[in-house]
Amino acid sequence: MIQTRYTTILALVMLLAGALALTACDDLVTADDEEDEQVREEDPQAEITTQEFSDDEVEATLAYWTRERMAEAVPVEDVGIAGDPPPPESPVIPDPDVPEVTRSGDIPAIERGLFPPDGSNSLMDQSAPNNAVEVTTLPAYPHRAIGKVFFTKPDEGDFVCSGGVIASDNRSVVWTAGHCLAEGGGETWYENFMFVPAYSDGNEPAERWAARNLATFVGWYSNENFNYDLGAAVMARNDGRSIVDVTGSLGWMFNAAHDTDTSQFGYPGEGTIFNGQRMWTCDEPYTGAVSRGDSGPSMQTNDCDYTAGASGGPWVVDISECPNCYINSVNSLWWFFTPRPADLGNQWAGPYHGSAALNLLEVAEGL
Helix, strand or coil, X not given: CHHXXXXXXXXXXXXXXXXXXXXXXXXXXXXXXXXXXXXXXXXXXXXXXXXXXXXXXXXXXXXXXXXXXXXXXXXXXXXXXXXXXXXXXXCCCCCCCCCCEEECCECCCCCCCCCCCCCCCCXXXXXXXXXXEECCCCCCCCHHHEEEEEEEECXXXXXXXXXXXXXXXXXXXEEECHHHCEECCCCEECEEEEEEECCECCECCCCCEEEEEEEEEHHHHHHCCHHHCCEEEEECCECCECHHHHHCEXXXXXXXXXXXXXXXXXXXXXCCCCCCCCCEEECCCCCEEECCCCCCCCEEEECCCCCCCCCCCXXXXXXXXXXCCEEEEECCEEEECCCCCCCCEEEEEXXXXXXXXXXXXXXXXXX
16 A cells, blocks of 8 residues: 555656646747747848958049049939828837936047037028028037048949047047948949048038948848938048047937937938038928838938938937937938929938837947
8 A cells, every 4th residue: 555655656757847848848839939930020121231342442442533523423213213202100108127228429629619609509500491401510519520421333433421429439420321331222332432520512521431341231232121221431541540530429319209300411402492512401200101111110310401411411319418418319311392303302311219229329339
């Protein structure tokens, strides 16, 4: 009887241990399945692709851009849409488990003190009867951290965009639109990428800088998904100095509320009002959200009325508080009222600065 009881108890213990083991295995499989599910749910269009230029190519880029070529370069035309913009969608609400992150910018390490005579950053010198205002404080910081982009499309010619120096660990990153450095859907990198901070009427008060690396999303590079129309250019040093040493930088903001208001900057060059030779800004509030791709977070919009050439120019939160100011998007896609060439725009859209955009910056910092 004792032996029988012992055998029965042992059997029960063994059954219980087996059940616990199976439960543990089930839990382990479930965890793995959840992890696999998370991987499957990650958008492959958010992956990053990069391009590298040799030292010789960097030098060739600086030599390529003569005054004649710079004057003849034209805005990209394939990012404008005729007519009224679509009705706004509901804005993307940031994931409450993903915190908003910010970093302040940098005052230039050299040529400090280049501020307007009155010590302000006022942009209220209205020079055209529309909501775009010419920036008249160049080459003062923070506007010396914004500039004009020049690049070559293979077999097509020379083009222009805009961009801004963004705070980064390598002190070398210019933030712009993906379509200013690669052919969307064509998987072709542009050549001769050069950035001229505080450019004005042919003047280069903060030197000229050539890219040694370019980076953008697969979503833009392979699929022309405007929701991923962001790009980063890592600039080569000039005489041992980084671009941030000369221009300072603008801070950044990621995972913020979709309806954050910004000031937008760029070098519009289409139509009779704008000639691409001067920096303009719009201080227009958020107007809505719109998706222009098959995946990724919706873009945010504003009613700025400048034209092509402003692409890639930064959208900045609290520009008057720099260096505590933050890039929150860039000019990407625009609608216009009249047939091309358009004198005025209607509305601009910019990609959302979410976790994928932060990853793009971190990749560029490591190049």
